[in-house]
Amino acid sequence: MYHAPLKDMRFVFRHLIDRSTLASTYDHDAWGDDLSDAIFDEAAKFASDIIAPTNAGGDKGSVRSEDGTVITPAGFKDAYAAMGAAGWTAMDASEEHGGQAMPMAVSAIVNEMWQSANMSFALCHLLTQGQIYALEKYASAEHKAQYIQPMVEGRWTGTMNLTEPQAGTDLAAIRSMAIPDGDHYRISGQKIYITYGEHDMAENIVHLVLARTPDAPEGHKGISVFLVPKYLINPDGSLGERNDVTCVSIEKKLGIKGSPTAVLQYGDNGGAVGYLVGELHKGLEIMFAMMNHARFMVGLQGLAISERAYQQALSYAMDRKQGTPLDGKNGDAIIGHPDVLRLMASMRADIMAMRGLLGIGAAAMDMATHNPEKNHQDRLGLLVPIIKGWLTELSLEITSQAIQVHGGMGFIEETGAAQHYRDARILPIYEGTTAIQANDLVFRKTLRDGGASITALLDDIDADMDALIAENMEQILPMASRVRTSTACARDAISHLLASANTPRKAAASGHHFIMMMGMLTGGWQMVRGAAMAIKQSKEQGADIDFLTTRWTLADVFVTQRMPQADALAETIMTGDEAVLTVAAELLAAEA
Amino acid sequence: MYHAPLKDMRFVFRHLIDRSTLASTYDHDAWGDDLSDAIFDEAAKFASDIIAPTNAGGDKGSVRSEDGTVITPAGFKDAYAAMGAAGWTAMDASEEHGGQAMPMAVSAIVNEMWQSANMSFALCHLLTQGQIYALEKYASAEHKAQYIQPMVEGRWTGTMNLTEPQAGTDLAAIRSMAIPDGDHYRISGQKIYITYGEHDMAENIVHLVLARTPDAPEGHKGISVFLVPKYLINPDGSLGERNDVTCVSIEKKLGIKGSPTAVLQYGDNGGAVGYLVGELHKGLEIMFAMMNHARFMVGLQGLAISERAYQQALSYAMDRKQGTPLDGKNGDAIIGHPDVLRLMASMRADIMAMRGLLGIGAAAMDMATHNPEKNHQDRLGLLVPIIKGWLTELSLEITSQAIQVHGGMGFIEETGAAQHYRDARILPIYEGTTAIQANDLVFRKTLRDGGASITALLDDIDADMDALIAENMEQILPMASRVRTSTACARDAISHLLASANTPRKAAASGHHFIMMMGMLTGGWQMVRGAAMAIKQSKEQGADIDFLTTRWTLADVFVTQRMPQADALAETIMTGDEAVLTVAAELLAAEA
DSSP, X not given: OOOOOHHHHHHIIIIISOHHHHTTTSOTTTTSHHHHHHHHHHHHHXXXXXXXXXXXXHHHHOOEEETTEEEOOTTHHHHHHHHHHTTGGGSSSOGGGTOOOOOHHHHHHHHHHHHHHOHHHHHHHHHHHHHHHHHHHHSOHHHHHHHHHHHHTTSEEEEEEOOBTTBSSOGGXXXXXXXXXXXXXXXXXXXXXXXTSSOSSSSEEXXXXXXXXXXXXXXXXXXXXXXEESEEEXXXXXXXXXXXXXXXXXXXXSSOTTSOEEEEEEOTTSOEEEEEESSTTOHHHHHHHHHHHHXXXXXXXXXXXXXXXXXXXXXXXXXXXOSOOTTOOTTOBGGGSHHHHHHHHHHHHHHHHHHHHHHHHHHHHHHHHHOOOHHHHHHHHXXXXXXXXXXXXXXXXXXXXXXXXHXXXXXXXXXXXXXXXXXXXXXXXXXXXXXXXHHIIIIIIIITTTTHHHHHHHHHHHHHHHHHHHHTOTTHHHHHHHHHHHHHHHHHHHHHHHHTTTOHHHHHHTHHHHHHHHHHHHXXXXXXXXXXXXXXXXXXXXXXXXXXXXXXHHHHHHHHHHXXXXXXXXXXXXXXXXXXXXXXXXXXXXXX | OOOOOHHHHHHIIIIISOHHHHTTXXXXXXXXXXXXXXXXXXXXXXXXXXXXXXXXXXXXXXXXXXXXXXXXXXXXXXXXXXXXXXTGGGSSXXXXXXXXXXXXXXXXXXXXXXXXXXXHHHHHHHHHHHHHHHHHHHSOHHHHHHHHHHHHTTSEEEEEEOOBTXXXXXXXXXXOEEEEETTXXXXXXXXXXXXXXXXXXXXXXXEEEEEEXXXXXXXXXXXXXXXEESEEEOTTSOEEEEOSEEEEEEOOXXXXXXXXXXXXXXXXTSOEXXXXXXXXXXXXXXXXXXXXXXXXXXHHHHHHHHHHHHHHXXXXXXXXXXXXXXXXXTTOBGGGSHHHHHHHHHHHHHHHHHHHHHHHHHHXXXXXXXXXXXXXXXXXXXXXXXXXXXXXXXXXXXXXXXXXXXXXXXXBGGGSHHHHHHHHTTTTTTTSOHHHHHHIIXXXXXXTTTTHHHHHHHHHHHHHHHHHHHHTOTTHHHHHHHHHHHXXXXXXXXXXXXXXXXXXXXXXXXXXXXXXXXXXXXXXXXXXXXXXXXXXXXXXXXXXXXXXXXXXXXXXXXXXXXXXXXXXXXXXXXXXXXXXXXXXXXXXXXXX
């Protein structure tokens, strides 16, 4: 069972996102509370009624492969058709291609519901949205006209083909070939880890494939992007013959077992027909341009799987009876035990912080999309690796805590808690491991501009905290002051990183700690902002006192648990880099 | 592949364990370096050659159940027979019953090897040792003579039957019945989560079952322990008729899939024949007496699974090539990347700290077993919940890091990294969840004596650190001083806990943080002690410089990463309890 946490979603949309800035990019009235409420309500019903019931069965039944055909679990095909029929596959595309051009500030909240309801299933939508995004930006007018609308309508789906066995994180090592052949290319090579690379939910599958042309320079400068449909398209738009791409196998994975992860073989019979997207040899640039979107969406999956695991744990904790809680009475449920309450409160506080951070990230994406100014791009560039890195790592912790609440039942697969733990484990890996996010944050986003962007972010946090401190609200003062302490520690840590600019191995050794520290800080920022707003609103007529009280109490939980950890990470950044680099790999190997 | 980390195991045995104190309980010469080296070498071979090859297949094939018969995975039965034939099942029992009466300081190291080699398989040995321990302490002379020797020889195995569907953590809720019937009892009821409750590796299975007699008082004071063999024993020691206990089903679990977790039904045909162990209505006391042993062994499993996962990740990191590391050259393996080195160094440092803490825990158990003085019991009583709680929680982090090192390959089951992650997840749950360990440490071990025992432990840490600071060794001074800072923070946190003695819900809300803080502190203590010894030894003729250098470098890694975290936990203990308790369960439930 899944119920969208609509109160918290609306709180983030209405109060944490600064819609006065969004108003310059979108029609403020059009995307105001009435329309967004209606969208959220409908999406919540669709997620609970249509998608969520496919989740456990999708894990248990898993996706299957028979002679190159891939059969998705029971219910997936119908659910995807229903998404298309209800228009949910059209959210993010432009109106020109039949889409709804929804702001990310709205669509992120809806997407959280899909991913909570069934992450394996919703991955197909996620990747298709990414491809629509890429084609709208880089494809020719002819390709846009041919390919986007069927994906918007939910009849076709899209994939990303990057990885090869020798080329995972290092895309420069790609060997797949694209040989010019008239108005198209002939693609050959093997691609692995292709999510929804083959399946039975769509009439056609559109692959975006990274490959090299024969004259391409070595390394990452010689890579181009090609559009390779499973079925070729006739001039009238109908489907033609099958292209030369086959599904060799699908992987047996730890989690997201409902989604096919395919090995695709291109060109065994003369070469698959592919069409160049964008300019030749600019493939990695195009990929990087898509990455903000893709990485943001994976961070969102971290939030979504955490929310689903939390809901299941809460339901168990409110129902299960075991022992009489301290100061409780016989027959009280286990949430009466202080440690179970700690687990549930910590999970919920973390999830609220994640959702708040994701909300300002979505708003930053909207601003960056519609405003070419560098400061918008810079802010988004900072937030994306933090969101991807921190939210996905945190999802491992939260899905584990959800198992712990269940005790021995959590270890039994039938309970369902274990599935979330298994599913979440891919999130800090795909679309760039946490180390890749950390390198991005350290080198491209912090050292390259001498710390200017990250300092501006800390300045914004401090300005908000200082304003709240000045308001002198009893409940807010201690938490705002505590966040202020942590930003000071973070500035020291950043100074240390900046001083390592000429010894990049030192900076790289601290990248993981840096990204986690920034996650906690930006999460704390949103929690304290939200707490202050909740207190103010709670004085208004008809306020939802229960919800608002929970929000400021959980801000206190977050600040007292996470701010000390942020400071600990700052200390490790300042004192721990040399110790790690002194450990010689040969010494570790000497006694393996 | 698994290779016992013999250098580190010997280092712990020779240098961290104070054998001058052990000498008063064991013959120091007999259990000196020559014999222990020979045992460790032989055990290492047995673990690598006989047990470890069964691990992946045991997970993939899983244990199966057919009509009440349980078939263990391929190789398990032969491996257990080989353990018996080689005498490894006799380590811990007394010489009177055919055992070798090995000190725990030796046997813990050997047991780590079994658990690393195949945790699912070695669980059977673990439980059988626990039962031998219980019978030697509490069974009648007649029962000892009948039951212990066949278990020592590896022909029979033992189980613990505590849990019932309504009685997990709360054993007072047990309903299984034991009706007197001549010289024995008739047992009836259902027991769940019975590890190796039914299997094909032994001629007979001896169940220790918690149940109530008809006249027993309500709650935990009315529980007794009964010995219930699968096959009754004839007067000549041969096996007689089948007892009235059947395996109803086995669980489909997240991990340890090679081990059967059985639902056992007693008494469907008139009642299973059972014999009282110890005194009537003293069942929970007997269980508690066994718990130090059982919980220590589960902490050991946390170390063991971490070591296994680390070895697999190291092997991958030394072999896999992907991108050119900073300041490296094309073709360098991924361990050249600073973040991969950070992961590997952190894992290894944590594992060394775990092994050091487990070593002093084993020595404390030997001292407590042979010396009735209260201070030995108190020290063991403190260390056991820390070892069980911290080592098992840490194993989740380390097995997760091992997946991360593998990137996408870590998520594919064939690689094997995911198995360790799944296997480890039971460890913070069984033999008392981390919350139970935390309650034990807070209430029974800290508040009950007004903090005397835990203060004595901190005094010991400080005395060691002060002595090292006085020696003024360049590499040791900063780390000893850093641990000293953390013990001061810990004392503040403990004062806060002691001040909460009259508001036990506050103390309970901080228990998890307290146990983790004490784990980091005691781990840091052993790492710094070991580092100082390593530096001194490195000046001796023929010293293994590589190994010793790794040891003090990794101490620096541990101290710079974990001591700041310990201080952060101390702060949360002092500032975070009220926030958690303010979160009302009803408020959480209001928007689930």
